[in-house]
Amino acid sequence: MISVGSGLKECLSWVWKSSKRPSIGAQSLLGLPKQENRNLPMAQKRKPGKKRPGAKRPYRKKTVKKKIQPVEEILFRVEGKMSTFGGPKDTGMSADEGLALFTQADLENPKYSYLFLPTPPPGTTGLGRRLNPDKYYFACRWNYSDTPKEFLKRALARVENPTNGRAVDARPVDWGPNIATGRVADLSPGLAATLGLETDDAVRITISALRPILVKPAKRAKAVKQGVPVNRPASLGKPVIKQFIRSPNCSSRQVGTKIDKIVLHCTEGSLASTLAEFQRSDGRKVSAHYVIDRNGDIYQMVNDSDCANHCRGANAASIGIEHVGSGTDSLATPQAAASAALIRWLLQEHQIPRTNIFGHDFTPGYSRPGGTTCPDKLFGPVHSQATIAAWVAANV
Numbered sequence: 001m002i003s004v005g006s007g008l009k010e011c012l013s014w015v016w017k018s019s020k021r022p023s024i025g026a027q028s029l030l031g032l033p034k035q036e037n038r039n040l041p042m043a044q045k046r047k048p049g050k051k052r053p054g055a056k057r058p059y060r061k062k063t064v065k066k067k068i069q070p071v072e073e074i075l076f077r078v079e080g081k082m083s084t085f086g087g088p089k090d091t092g093m094s095a096d097e098g099l100a101l102f103t104q105a106d107l108e109n110p111k112y113s114y115l116f117l118p119t120p121p122p123g124t125t126g127l128g129r130r131l132n133p134d135k136y137y138f139a140c141r142w143n144y145s146d147t148p149k150e151f152l153k154r155a156l157a158r159v160e161n162p163t164n165g166r167a168v169d170a171r172p173v174d175w176g177p178n179i180a181t182g183r184v185a186d187l188s189p190g191l192a193a194t195l196g197l198e199t200d201d202a203v204r205i206t207i208s209a210l211r212p213i214l215v216k217p218a219k220r221a222k223a224v225k226q227g228v229p230v231n232r233p234a235s236l237g238k239p240v241i242k243q244f245i246r247s248p249n250c251s252s253r254q255v256g257t258k259i260d261k262i263v264l265h266c267t268e269g270s271l272a273s274t275l276a277e278f279q280r281s282d283g284r285k286v287s288a289h290y291v292i293d294r295n296g297d298i299y300q301m302v303n304d305s306d307c308a309n310h311c312r313g314a315n316a317a318s319i320g321i322e323h324v325g326s327g328t329d330s331l332a333t334p335q336a337a338a339s340a341a342l343i344r345w346l347l348q349e350h351q352i353p354r355t356n357i358f359g360h361d362f363t364p365g366y367s368r369p370g371g372t373t374c375p376d377k378l379f380g381p382v383h384s385q386a387t388i389a390a391w392v393a394a395n396v
Contacts, residue, residue, distance in 0.1 A: 075240065076147050076207040078140055079162070080184035081200045083177060084192050087133030088121035097128040100139075100175040101153050112153075115173065131173065134190035139174035140205060141184070147207070154237045159187065160204040161195040168194055172207075236348050239298055239341045247278045247301040249287035249309045253316065259304065261356040262346055263311045263363050264339075264388060265322045266329075266375040267291070274322060275299065285309055288320035290342060296334030298342060304350070311360055313367030319346055327376045340395040347396070354396070359388040 085093065104127070106112040115137055120130045131137060138159060142152060152172045160167040170191050177186045185203055187195075197203060253259075267274040271293045278287045278301050288310040291299045302308040310320030321342065323335060331339065347354060360366070360374035362385035373383065380387035 074206060074208055076140075076142075076157070077205065078184045079204040080202065081182060082185045082187055082192070082197060082203040083181065083183050083199045084189045085139065085176070085186040086128060086131035086137065086173075086188055088117070088124075088129055089133070090129060093126070093128040095124040095126060095129065097126040099127045099131075099173050100142075101149055101173050102127055115171065128174070131188065132190075133188055135188060136168055136170035136191045136194070137173040137188045138170050138191060138205065139176040139186040140172065141177075141179065142172075142175055151240055155207055155240075156237055157205050157207045159191060159195065160206075161197055162202055162204050164196050166195045236345050238345050238349070239338060241300045242297040244300045245275055245279065247287035247308070248281045249278065249285045250302040250306045253305060253307050257317055259317055259319060259350040260352055261314070261318045261358060261363065262343060262352060263314065263318050263320045263358055263360055264375050264379065265310060265320060265360050266327070266378045267322050267324050268327055268374070268376065269324075271299075271324045274324065275301075288322040290320070291322045291324065292335055292338050292342070293324050294332040294335050296332075296338040298338055304346075311363050311366055314363045314365035318363070319350070323375070323378055325376070325378050327373060329376075329378060330380075331378050336395060343392070343396050354392065355389075357388065357392050357396070359383075359385055362388065 084090075102112060102115075107116055115132060115135050116127065116130050117132050124130065136159070138157070147155075156169045156171055158167055159170045168191065170187070174186070177183045183200070185205055187197065187203065192198070195203070265288060269277075271291070274291055277283065278291070287302055287308040289300065289302045289304060289308050291301060293299070304319060307315045308320050309315060310322070311318060321339065323331060323339060325331070325335075343357065346352060358364070359379070361372045361383070375388075376383065379391040
């Protein structure tokens with residue numbers, strides 16, 4: 001005989017096996033554990049399978065292209081003891097003492113005026129006491145044969161404290177100190193403080209030919225109630241001009257003419273023959289503003305403010321740059337570096353768009369019948385303006 005309880009239990013057991021989902025009451029009668037996750041989605045009830053480790057991708061080292069740095073030509077370097085000078089508190093300078101590299105006219109030039117106080121200190125007339133002691137300037141005993149005044153006026157130097165490694169750019173303004181002091185340089189008080197230098201500490205000063213050094217803008221002034229602080233833009237110094245050899249084959253630009261393009265040439269001859277040709281007034285009467293030798297030396301033959309006879313039909317608003325080389329030569333490395341530095345300066349100096357740098361044969365307005373092969377293959381193997389543009393993009 002089967003009891004009702006055992007029959008019910010067997011029945012419920014059959015239901016369990018058939019439905020696999022008995023009620024909570026059936027689970028209790030059968031003595032089964034409660035299914036806590038019965039209302040969970042199936043995806044959460046399934047036991048996660050063991051993760052198979054993914055195949056590791058082979059590690060590839062990224063190739064880093066090393067930038068080729070141009071070799072710097074050191075034009076001036078000195079190291080030794082220093083002192084400070086300049087400004088209203090420098091009573092060692094007389095009230096009317098001037099500066100070797102600057103004149104009163106430079107106070108009107110924004111490239112240089114930031115070095116000076118807005119008004120002369122009471123009782124003074126010279127530029128020495130009018131220097132702003134917080135700006136970065138210095139003086140050394142220059143040999144003007146090696147570093148002419150005009151070059152120094154445009155140049156910047158790297159001034160370093162060899163003890164702590166601090167270094168900043170500063171502008172030469174004067175000749176000094178007296179050799180009897182045993183010192184090699186006088187620095188502005190602000191420059192000395194920035195470098196952590198005191199009188200008779202060691203300083204190192206370097207001027208390089210190939211490194212186009214940015215002129216540091218004046219520090220932003222503190223806000224004032226009446227006005228807005230002025231922050232001057234950075235500017236480039238003009239590259240070193242080895243020699244200015246004036247050509248008679250030039251003319252004045254028309255008043256109001258804006259220089260708006262640069263024309264690149266190949267001399268198709270030696271430096272000596274080019275300079276001689278540009279000085280002849282009885283021949284073709286040709287010239288260019290600049291001539292760059294294979295070793296990077298830059299010669300100037302016509303002022304930027306005048307027209308050179310270098311690109312018929314396009315002389316009025318252009319600057320011409322000749323590069324020494326034959327019809328099959330490419331630019332020499334120092335020549336390319338000098339050209340790029342000069343072009344950068346010209347672009348900034350005359351606000352010329354970068355897109356307005358042309359090879360001679362491709363210059364807008366050039367009107368010689370039959371054209372020319374210039375600038376040949378100096379800037380690349382293909383004679384085209386695209387070659388010029390690609391060189392400019394890569395180097396300037």
